[in-house]
Amino acid sequence: MNDKSPIVEIRGVHKRFGRTTALDNVDLQICPGKIIGLLGANGAGKSTLLRHIIGLYLPDEGRCITFGCDAAKLGPDELARIGYVHQNGELLEWMTVGHLVRYVSSYYQNWNRQLEEKYMKEYELASRTRVVALSPGQRQRLAILLAIGFEPELLILDEPASALDPLARAQFLDLLLQIIQNENRTIIISSHILSDVEKVIDHVVIMKEGRIILESGFDDLRERFSRVRISALSGDLPATLPFATIVHCERSDGQAVLTVRDCPRERLQQQARDLNCWVEIETLPLEEIYKIVVSA
Amino acid sequence: MSILAVNLKHLYQRRAFWFVYLLLGCFLFRGRFVGFLMLAVVFGLLAAALPVEVLSRPFSFCLPGHRRIPRQFVFVVGVVLNCLGALIFLAYPGLQPEQTIPVICSAFFAGMLAYLLGAAVAFAAHGSTNYIGFLPLLIFAVQLFGLNVAVERVIVTSPLAVIIAGAFTSVVTWFWLGGDRRARRFCGVPYMGLFDVWNREKLQRYSQARAARLWPKLKGHPSPAVEEFFLRRMVASSRRSMGRYLWGALYTSFGMMLSRWPQTIFAFMVFLILAGYIGPGGGWLVILIAPAALFICMRPPVYSTMLISGGRHERFAVTLVLVAVIAVAAAAMVGLVAALSIPLAKVIPAVTLRGMVFGFQPIDARLLLGPLLVCPFVVAVQLLFFDKVVLQVLSFIILSYLVAAVAVIWRLELGVVINPLSVGLLLLLSWLVFIAVLHRVCTKWCLVRR
Numbered sequence: 001m002n003d004k005s006p007i008v009e010i011r012g013v014h015k016r017f018g019r020t021t022a023l024d025n026v027d028l029q030i031c032p033g034k035i036i037g038l039l040g041a042n043g044a045g046k047s048t049l050l051r052h053i054i055g056l057y058l059p060d061e062g063r064c065i066t067f068g069c070d071a072a073k074l075g076p077d078e079l080a081r082i083g084y085v086h087q088n089g090e091l092l093e094w095m096t097v098g099h100l101v102r103y104v105s106s107y108y109q110n111w112n113r114q115l116e117e118k119y120m121k122e123y124e125l126a127s128r129t130r131v132v133a134l135s136p137g138q139r140q141r142l143a144i145l146l147a148i149g150f151e152p153e154l155l156i157l158d159e160p161a162s163a164l165d166p167l168a169r170a171q172f173l174d175l176l177l178q179i180i181q182n183e184n185r186t187i188i189i190s191s192h193i194l195s196d197v198e199k200v201i202d203h204v205v206i207m208k209e210g211r212i213i214l215e216s217g218f219d220d221l222r223e224r225f226s227r228v229r230i231s232a233l234s235g236d237l238p239a240t241l242p243f244a245t246i247v248h249c250e251r252s253d254g255q256a257v258l259t260v261r262d263c264p265r266e267r268l269q270q271q272a273r274d275l276n277c278w279v280e281i282e283t284l285p286l287e288e289i290y291k292i293v294v295s296a
Numbered sequence: 297m298s299i300l301a302v303n304l305k306h307l308y309q310r311r312a313f314w315f316v317y318l319l320l321g322c323f324l325f326r327g328r329f330v331g332f333l334m335l336a337v338v339f340g341l342l343a344a345a346l347p348v349e350v351l352s353r354p355f356s357f358c359l360p361g362h363r364r365i366p367r368q369f370v371f372v373v374g375v376v377l378n379c380l381g382a383l384i385f386l387a388y389p390g391l392q393p394e395q396t397i398p399v400i401c402s403a404f405f406a407g408m409l410a411y412l413l414g415a416a417v418a419f420a421a422h423g424s425t426n427y428i429g430f431l432p433l434l435i436f437a438v439q440l441f442g443l444n445v446a447v448e449r450v451i452v453t454s455p456l457a458v459i460i461a462g463a464f465t466s467v468v469t470w471f472w473l474g475g476d477r478r479a480r481r482f483c484g485v486p487y488m489g490l491f492d493v494w495n496r497e498k499l500q501r502y503s504q505a506r507a508a509r510l511w512p513k514l515k516g517h518p519s520p521a522v523e524e525f526f527l528r529r530m531v532a533s534s535r536r537s538m539g540r541y542l543w544g545a546l547y548t549s550f551g552m553m554l555s556r557w558p559q560t561i562f563a564f565m566v567f568l569i570l571a572g573y574i575g576p577g578g579g580w581l582v583i584l585i586a587p588a589a590l591f592i593c594m595r596p597p598v599y600s601t602m603l604i605s606g607g608r609h610e611r612f613a614v615t616l617v618l619v620a621v622i623a624v625a626a627a628a629m630v631g632l633v634a635a636l637s638i639p640l641a642k643v644i645p646a647v648t649l650r651g652m653v654f655g656f657q658p659i660d661a662r663l664l665l666g667p668l669l670v671c672p673f674v675v676a677v678q679l680l681f682f683d684k685v686v687l688q689v690l691s692f693i694i695l696s697y698l699v700a701a702v703a704v705i706w707r708l709e710l711g712v713v714i715n716p717l718s719v720g721l722l723l724l725l726s727w728l729v730f731i732a733v734l735h736r737v738c739t740k741w742c743l744v745r746r
Contacts, residue, residue: 055607057742072739074607076536086601092548093504094511099523103547106530107540107604130511132504 006031007154007186008053013062015048015210022048023059024210030188032153035180037197037218038190039290040207046190047087049207050158053188054084066154080108083147085140087159087190091131097142098127101149108150119145122171136163144172148179155179157189161196169196176200198286206293214293218286224262225289229280230272231255242271247292259284259292299361300368306346307373316342332381332403333410333447334435336374338428340414343373348418349489351482363479370415370473371466378407388452395452402455405462406447412469419478440650499685518555526551541606541614545597549618568633572640572656573647596675598737599682601744612738616731619675626667634661665719670695672730679737 008030015023023045030036038046051057052064055071064071067078074082092100101120105111120127123141134142140163147155161169173196179185180200191197204221206214214221225247230237232254241249241256248259260268265281272279284292307313347366356362382403385391391399417427438444451458486505492498526547533539553560596615597605605611637659646655673695681687737743 051742051744054603056601056744058740072608075609076540076606079603079607080535082603084601084603088601090601092602094552095518099518102523102527103544104604106527107544109535128515132511 007067008188009063009065010049010052011063011065013049013052013059013064015045015052015057015059021210023052026062026210026212028205028212028215030186032184032186034203035176035187035201036189036203036205037194037201037286038188038205038207039194039197039286040190041294044207045210046207047158048210050084050156050188050190053156054079054082080150081153083150083152083155085143085147085157085160087162091139091143091146093130093132095131096127097125097129097131097134100131100142101127101146104146105149111150115151116145116149119148119175123168137165137168140164141168141172144175148175151182151185153185155185155187157187157191159191160189161191161193169193173199194287194290195285204286206290208294221289222283223264225284225292226260226263226265226268227282227284227288228258228260228268228272229255229282230258230275230277233276233278237277238275242275243268259288261292299359299365300372303347303350303365303369304372307343331444332384333406334431334438336378336381336407336410337414337434338431339377340370340374340411340416341418341427342414343377343411344370344415344418345489348482349487349492351479352485352487352489354484357479357483363476364474366419366478367470367473370412371470374408374411374415378404378411381407385451391452395455398455398459399452402451402458405459405466406451408462408466409458412465416469419473440652442650514552514556518551522551522555523547538610538613538617541597541604541610542617544604545614545618546621548597549622564629564633568636568640569644569656571633571659572637572644573654575655575657596678598679598734599743608738608743611743612734615675615734615738619671619730623668623671626671627664630659630664630667631661634659634663665723669719669722669726670699672726676730676733679733 006029008028010026010028013023013026014021026045026049028049038049040046048057052059053066053071055064055066055074058072066074067081069075069078092103095103097120101116105113105116119125119141123138123145125138125142125145129138131139131142140160144157144160147157161172164172176187176189177200180187187200189197189201198218202218204214204216204218205212216224228243230241236254237251237256241258243258243260243263245261245263246258247261250257268281269279344366347369350356350362351366382400385399385403386396388399421427486502488498488502492502526543529543530540530547533543597618598611598615600611606614637657641656641658644656646653648654674692677688677691681691
């Protein structure tokens with residue numbers, strides 16, 4: 001992740017809430033242009049980490065630097081470059097959608113009216129509806145619109161699709177794909193819907209109990225984990241299969257389905273040939289990789 | 297254990313109930329014989345609110361036998377409570393031995409009537425426990441019109457009529473509370489149960505659901521003129537300056553109030569007349585509690601996940617200015633009230649109610665210092681105990697007692713205690729404490745509470 005100077009640097013951050021350790025010695029660098037999937041179970045520390053990046057939380061130890069500035073001291077200039085969708089979608093309830101959009105846009109000089117109109121229409125947000133009367137899905141759409149309307153350099157999405165229906169989620173993913181066409185835009189997306197996330201991310205950070213347990217490029221990660229279907233061309237499979245790290249194995253009648261990690265495809269194929277076996281290698285979906293990493 | 301028994305356990309498992317028992321017990325001993333009827337109304341409301349709260353949880357509709365529990369619960373509690381309550385009439389002066397049983401029965405059914413009235417309120421209105429706030433008004437009305445004496449007389453002299461009325465009402469209520477209709481009506485509906493006022497998250501959900509029903513009536517607000525006024529000023533302010541954030545905060549705090557100016561003026565007039573009729577002592581309470589109530593409703597821009605609230609530095613500065621603006625505006629309002637009350641005192645007539653005279657009196661202009669003193673304290677409390685509503689309320693109760701003490705001092709004409717020096721020092725102290733708290737929160741604390 002060090003090909004460009006980072007826009008977010010998290011160094012040795014510790015955070016405790018009473019007796020609970022929310023973040024435990026977290027180090028992370030985020031470079032511009034990356035789309036990062038921040039994954040982890042509930043309570044893993046994802047939202048806490050995101051809130052540190054924008055200075056809403058302060059670390060007990062360590063430092064968090066965003067756009068070269070201590071996150072605690074972020075001012076209007078830096079905040080105007082950050083879009084944030086909060087998982088509970090706090091909005092000004094008493095305003096109408098139109099009022100709220102006009103109000104929020106007044107804070108940003110580079111507010112994109114065309115983008116606003118386009119997504120108001122696509123997201124079916126009626127200008128005269130009170131925010132308080134919106135459904136959870138509509139609220140989330142509005143929050144997304146407010147976060148992207150000024151085309152921020154850093155977009156932080158904390159569970160952005162949790163309240164969206166499948167159609168709206170698809171629209172949201174399309175939107176993300178359009179946004180990431182701008183090379184300099186960085187997106188950090190925290191979500192439990194991994195099948196969606198894997199369509200857009202190019203980097204994965206997995207957290208568990210306040211610690212980062214895996215940080216990797218998404219393509220590298222997919223290379224590391226494979227599902228191997230192997231069947232003996234004659235006779236039965238040997239009792240011990242000579243592959244590197246077998247995470248999971250199911251055997252039946254001269255066939256086996258293996259989940260292996262850290263074993264290149266070429267080597268897998270070579271080893272299968274040596275065993276006189278037919279082999280089929282599949283890439284694992286992110287959800288399965290996540291399960292393996294977290295349960296390891 | 298039966299479902300009814302599980303529900304009845306709430307009555308002692310909830311620790312807050314013990315506090316209610318203590319309060320109601322004190323009230324019972326202070327009242328006369330009819331005092332237990334008051335107690336029955338309150339207890340009817342509280343007791344019925346418990347099963348309604350359970351019914352409002354969507355899962356309870358599917359639990360076997362839960363839909364009809366409210367009826368059993370309400371009647372079991374009511375019968376036990378009123379059996380005990382009616383025994384108070386054993387000590388009724390001048391009661392003949394042959395009258396004892398009819399009068400006790402009469403008192404029991406009178407108690408049931410009062411108790412079922414309270415229960416009916418809980419079933420009829422959402423957020424019914426809020427109606428307990430009207431209890432002092434009810435007591436005042438009962439005493440003012442001598443209802444306590446009249447009701448006592450009816451219980452003792454016409455027991456048969458009371459027994460028939462009570463029995464009839466009980467039977468009707470028994471059928472009214474039966475069936476699944478009620479359970480279906482409350483299922484999944486936001487309902488503020490007893491002591492839910494401490495639960496900020498639930499309170500917020502409830503207010504949002506309520507507001508969603510009310511907002512359509514406010515079509516066209518905030519008005520385009522008000523919106524234009526504030527947004528223009530925001531845009532005119534430099535992006536780096538604090539002005540944009542400040543105008544934004546002023547808009548979100550006062551936009552709706554200014555847009556609905558006729559209602560604001562009406563509220564102001566009601567406030568003015570009320571303050572005038574209460575007189576100098578009570579005026580203190582009204583004038584000082586008003587800004588406190590304003591702040592309870594207002595959300596300081598410090599704790600917000602919306603990045604438009606600015607960074608920590610902006611949040612500090614904007615909150616400071618906003619509180620100063622509100623304090624000065626409130627002080628100006630009190631000053632205006634005081635100024636208007638002088639000519640109005642000559643015009644507005646005194647009201648006589650059952651021999652008691654309520655005269656409109658001019659308001660002391662020095663009271664305008666009140667909001668300047670109270671506003672920073674109230675916001676400091678709100679910032680410190682943002683997600684601990686219990687502590688906020690306790691702090692405001694302490695404040696109320698302090699204000700009452702000051703009012704007593706005022707009445708006793710110990711004005712020497714309240715002189716320019718002491719007031720100046722108090723003002724300085726109040727604002728310094730507020731600034732210190734605000735600075736601490738904005739520089740050292742997390743701005744999103746867990």
